Amino acid sequence: MNITELKKTANNIRKGIIExxxxxASGHPGGSLSSADILTYLYFEEMQNIDPKDPKNPxxxxxxxxxxxxxxxxxxxxxxxxxxxxxxxxxxxxxxSRLQGHPDMNLVPGVDMSTGSLGxxxxxxxxxxxxxxxxxxxxRVYSLLGDGEIQEGQIWEACMFAGxxxxxxxxxxxxxxxxxxxxxxxKVCSPYPLDEKFLSFNFHVIHADAHDFDxxxxxxxxxxxxxxxxxxxxxxxxxxxxxxxxxxxxxxxGKGPNDEEYKAAMADLERIETELCQ
Numbered sequence: 399m400n401i402t403e404l405k406k407t408a409n410n411i412r413k414g415i416i417e418x419x420x421x422x423a424s425g426h427p428g429g430s431l432s433s434a435d436i437l438t439y440l441y442f443e444e445m446q447n448i449d450p451k452d453p454k455n456p457x458x459x460x461x462x463x464x465x466x467x468x469x470x471x472x473x474x475x476x477x478x479x480x481x482x483x484x485x486x487x488x489x490x491x492x493x494x495s496r497l498q499g500h501p502d503m504n505l506v507p508g509v510d511m512s513t514g515s516l517g518x519x520x521x522x523x524x525x526x527x528x529x530x531x532x533x534x535x536x537x538r539v540y541s542l543l544g545d546g547e548i549q550e551g552q553i554w555e556a557c558m559f560a561g562x563x564x565x566x567x568x569x570x571x572x573x574x575x576x577x578x579x580x581x582x583x584x585k586v587c588s589p590y591p592l593d594e595k596f597l598s599f600n601f602h603v604i605h606a607d608a609h610d611f612d613x614x615x616x617x618x619x620x621x622x623x624x625x626x627x628x629x630x631x632x633x634x635x636x637x638x639x640x641x642x643x644x645x646x647x648x649x650x651x652g653k654g655p656n657d658e659e660y661k662a663a664m665a666d667l668e669r670i671e672t673e674l675c676q
Contacts, residue, residue: 399442402674404611407478408438409670412640414474414487416663418497419654421488425499428650429544430471432575432608432635437475439614440540447537450480453507459537460526462511464519464553465544465573466500467652472509473497481508517550519543520570524560527568527628538567538622546578549587554599560628561600568628569621570601573608575637577648596630608635641666 399407411434419425441448445459452458463472470490477484482497489495496505500514510526513519523541530537547553560568572592580586589595593603602624606617614633621629637651638644641663655663 401611404435404438404442406671406674407442408435409640409667409674411438411471411474411478413664413667414477414484415470416641416655416660416667418470418473418487418490420657420660420663422491423654423656424491424652425470425654426467426652427470427641427654428577428637428644428647428652429465429573429575430468430474431639431641431644432637433465433468433471433542433573434474434639435609435611436542436571436573436614436633436635437471439611439618441475441479443615444618445538445540448479448508450508453481457535457537460510460523460539462519462523462526462539462541463501463513464523464541465516465547466513466519467516468542468544468573469497469499469501472501473506476506476508479508482506516544516547517552520553520556523570524556524565524568527560527565528563530567531563531565536567538569540569540571542571542573544578545572545574545576545583545589545592546586548572548589548592549583554595557596557599557601557628564600564626565628566625569618570596570628570630572630572632573635574632575608575635577637577646577651579648579651581648592632596632600627601630602627604629604631606631606633608633609639640670 607613
């Protein structure tokens, strides 16, 4: 895809996120919107052997959404990729729906790991990367973390192991939007300086703009070229990206828009689509 096509795809994914959380009247739009461009690049450019017709291909690259509450962005991406019908997105969090509030690998094709308890997803991603090494497989493993999530100690246990085992097939992406449910991460329990922490666990560290596809491409290309150590991409992002009244507003961490807010959000995204089509 060219840059314009990637931007259109990301915008469609953002529309899907808003459809989901509005229909559910709950969910986590802020951190889903901030990571939409990252998942767009991963699923439509970066990851290999990702096929809706063969979701369990043993040679596929793996993705683990460690910040599992951002399930709306994963579901919207899988729908855009063809794993699930787009019409199903409005069943988010409904009784009987397979689109639960956190992703379930036993229900949703394309979900490589069930996540939700913060801090645990990265450990499973590390396990997958180690398995690839032991089995002499070439697949790569990608895991998206929240910057509030990395306050969990298990994240750093996983990093210690990954760095020690030199898992250069592992890429950690940090959605660095600066906000968590209780406010600014630096005021709740500051994890800064981020780069120095990952460096101390023997990671190669790359800084990227989470909303610039050229920046993301450069970061993921550099990660592929890095040998002998895992990579951490610190992706600076905007919580609520794409919806004007949600951007950088901590209140949109975990609630769904009402009907009026839904219309306003979709109008923002329609404007973006119109601009991209010109």
